[in-house]
Amino acid sequence: MFRYKLGSQLALIFCAQSPANMKNIETDLKQISTGFMFAIMGMVTNYLSPARGAVKT
Template sequence: MKEEASATNDPRMPSAAKPYVSPTISPQDLPVDYAGFLAVIFGVFGVIFHYKLCSWLAIIFCAQSLSNMRNFEAEFKQISMAFMFGLMGLITIYFGPARQVKSNR
């Protein structure tokens, strides 16, 4: 079954060799980046509603999206936006002005 390379019966043909050409994939054909999408959603929720858990989850999903990134140009915009939202949420929660609460005294 294994074909041994010999002088008479060598399957190799250097003349027929073609170098590898990587197929061009359009951004539409790329698989959906669910982690990046979730990161944006959680980031927005964290910023608007001041939920620190949402902002932390946005950072975590950003890390996941970044680790699974294949096409840098296509996916970097979404990841950077999600990271900015997550970071902005954390900054506003921890360093921003404290929220006002009404008390009956």
């Protein structure tokens, strides 16, 4: 579970860092917005979904 949360956090950090490294912001605006959307949805699914591997008795 920790791997998935860490991966989502890293994806969000890398997406936030990518506009800082761009030379022309208008060329890849669609790709950056799509990356942000996937990173945020990954965070939402990891933190709001039920726990994986939970044993019900």
